[in-house]
Amino acid sequence: MTRTTDPATTDATTIRPATTDVTATDVTATAGSTTERTAAGATPGDERLRRWRLVLGGESADGTGCSLAGTDVAIDGALTALYGNGGGRPAGDRSRGRSAGLGASAPSVARWLGDIRTYFPSSVVQVMQRDAIDRLGLSTLLLEPEMLEAVEADAHLVGTLLSLNKAMPETTKETARAVVRKVVDDLEKQLATRTRSTLTGALDRSAKINRPRHRDIDWDRTIRANLKNYLPEFNTVVPERLIGYGRASQSVKKDVVLCIDQSGSMAASVVYASVFGAVLASMRSIATRLVVFDTAVVDLTDQLDDPVDVLFGTQLGGGTDINRALAYCQSQITRPADTVVVLISDLYEGGIRDEMLKRVAAMKASGVQFVALLALSDEGTPAYDREHAAALSALGAPAFACTPDLFPDVMAAAIEKRPLPIPDMVAHQ
Numbered sequence: 001m002t003r004t005t006d007p008a009t010t011d012a013t014t015i016r017p018a019t020t021d022v023t024a025t026d027v028t029a030t031a032g033s034t035t036e037r038t039a040a041g042a043t044p045g046d047e048r049l050r051r052w053r054l055v056l057g058g059e060s061a062d063g064t065g066c067s068l069a070g071t072d073v074a075i076d077g078a079l080t081a082l083y084g085n086g087g088g089r090p091a092g093d094r095s096r097g098r099s100a101g102l103g104a105s106a107p108s109v110a111r112w113l114g115d116i117r118t119y120f121p122s123s124v125v126q127v128m129q130r131d132a133i134d135r136l137g138l139s140t141l142l143l144e145p146e147m148l149e150a151v152e153a154d155a156h157l158v159g160t161l162l163s164l165n166k167a168m169p170e171t172t173k174e175t176a177r178a179v180v181r182k183v184v185d186d187l188e189k190q191l192a193t194r195t196r197s198t199l200t201g202a203l204d205r206s207a208k209i210n211r212p213r214h215r216d217i218d219w220d221r222t223i224r225a226n227l228k229n230y231l232p233e234f235n236t237v238v239p240e241r242l243i244g245y246g247r248a249s250q251s252v253k254k255d256v257v258l259c260i261d262q263s264g265s266m267a268a269s270v271v272y273a274s275v276f277g278a279v280l281a282s283m284r285s286i287a288t289r290l291v292v293f294d295t296a297v298v299d300l301t302d303q304l305d306d307p308v309d310v311l312f313g314t315q316l317g318g319g320t321d322i323n324r325a326l327a328y329c330q331s332q333i334t335r336p337a338d339t340v341v342v343l344i345s346d347l348y349e350g351g352i353r354d355e356m357l358k359r360v361a362a363m364k365a366s367g368v369q370f371v372a373l374l375a376l377s378d379e380g381t382p383a384y385d386r387e388h389a390a391a392l393s394a395l396g397a398p399a400f401a402c403t404p405d406l407f408p409d410v411m412a413a414a415i416e417k418r419p420l421p422i423p424d425m426v427a428h429q
Contacts, residue, residue: 057084071119078115082132109141113150125152133160143168145175153183155377159267163316177308184307187275187404195279195408202412203253203285218243253285254338254415257329261345262292264317268377269344271311272404276376278307280411289332293325294318295350323351326359337367340414344373347388347399356388361395369414372399376407398422 049066054076056064068076109132116125129151132138139160141147151157161168161176168176204218221243229238258280260266260273270292281288281304289301292314303309322345333339341363349356364370372392375382382401389399400422402410413420 054079074115075119078112078119078128081112082128082135109138110147110150113147113152117152122152126154126156130156139164143172145172148172148175148179151179153179155183155187155268155271158183158271158311159316162270162311162314163264163267165312166315177312180311181308183271184275184311187272188279188307191275191404191408192279192282194405195276195411196283198408198412199280199283199286199415202415206253206416252287254340255287255289255333255335256280256411257289257291257332257339257341259325259329259341259343259345260290260292261320261322261325261343262294262314262316262318263320263346263348265346265383266344266375267316268379269373269375270314270316272376272407273344274307274310274314276404276407277310278304281305289329291325291329293321293328295321295324297321297325297328299328319350320345320348321351322347322349323353323356323359326356326363330359330363333363333366333368336363339367340369340371340411342371342373342411342414344376346374346382347372347385347392349385349388353388357391357395360392360397364396369417370397371410371414371420372397373402373410374399375401376404377401378403 046066049064050068050072053064053066053068054072057076057080112132113129116128120128133142142151142157142160142164148161158180161180165176222239222241223237225241225243226237226239229240230236231238258273258277260270262270274290277288277290280286281290281301288304289299290304290310292298292300294315295318298313298315300310300313303313322343326341326343329341333341360370372389374384374389379401384399392399398420402423406421406423409421
């Protein structure tokens with residue numbers, strides 16, 4: 001177990017999986033809350049023992065003296081298959097401790113996937129699937145179409161599929177593409193509206209002009225700026241200074257370059273960055289370029305109209321040459337004062353470190369707004385190169401992890417040349 005928790009308020013999956021962070025609320029929504037069970041005849045003490053029993057997994061020395069019944073037996077079996085002491089051994093192998101594991105049998109895995117979708121909410125299912133892939137080596141089973149149809153799709157699953165892309169048989173690719181399409185469409189629905197509205201406001205504010213044409217006047221700001229000129233006898237404000245917007249719809253205001261590390265550890269970030277790239281590319285006032293790299297650099301800008309094409313154009317895994325990628329991005333910049341470069345990388349550099357830092361310094365000196373994101377995902381603090389992060393921070397480009405919901409605000413601040421909204425826990429500290 002990875003932490004001490006009161007089982008009276010925490011369900012089994014909160015503690016038992018060493019690699020998860022599942023909330024008690026999620027699990028009790030399906031497994032039944034304490035109140036519901038007490039109302040059915042169980043006492044609070046019985047519920048406490050039940051939770052300890054699920055946490056401890058039913059080993060002979062668990063000390064609870066509590067037996068499970070009904071749905072709890074099936075829930076315990078699903079958890080045991082993944083997190084039991086023998087996790088990974090074929091079912092039926094009782095040579096050491098309690099039997100556990102899914103083995104390498106596609107039918108047994110398919111049944112298990114169906115079970116966890118029955119007993120747990122989607123958010124928990126996604127975590128358990130991720131752990132099954134990591135702990136039990138089930139990646140190869142994802143090459144079978146029937147397995148893909150059974151899983152709960154999310155950004156992490158998409159990352160796994162992309163890493164298997166070259167090994168994927170033709171019979172599976174169509175199904176895999178459909179899975180990726182569903183995840184991408186869902187993410188776009190979640191992220192697109194707020195991203196466009198946030199960045200449109202930032203673009204308008206950054207394009208403020210003081211001698212606007214009549215139809216470009218921002219009347220709210222103009223009135224506020226001229227309140228001192230209010231004439232009560234005429235009940236009017238004399239607008240000595242007009243404030244207006246540039247005409248964003250008719251010209252490109254900002255150039256944005258997304259430079260994405262496609263090493264295996266950045267899989268979820270690649271998924272989110274591709275979706276954001278497509279959203280940015282749909283805005284006429286932003287010229288968006290999307291570049292992915294490992295030891296080679298690939299410009300996927302011409303595929304930005306479809307993020308699924310972008311994702312299948314990536315090659316997850318391999319080495320990392322950030323310096324080479326930044327050199328390419330630097331060569332594409334024609335309007336440095338109106339350019340935002342976003343490097344999304346864990347900063348483990350396999351290229352020339354000093355050259356990488358010199359390029360960042362040169363871009364910033366020319367007027368480029370440079371943003372370094374250690375991750376673009378919902379994960380916690382990622383693994384990253386602390387020395388390189390500190391060096392970037394010293395150049396005025398703090399490196400930090402960014403969640404998808406914060407990304408529009410980060411981009412808005414970069415466009416307006418304001419301080420970035422860095423989360424409280426700055427990653428490079």
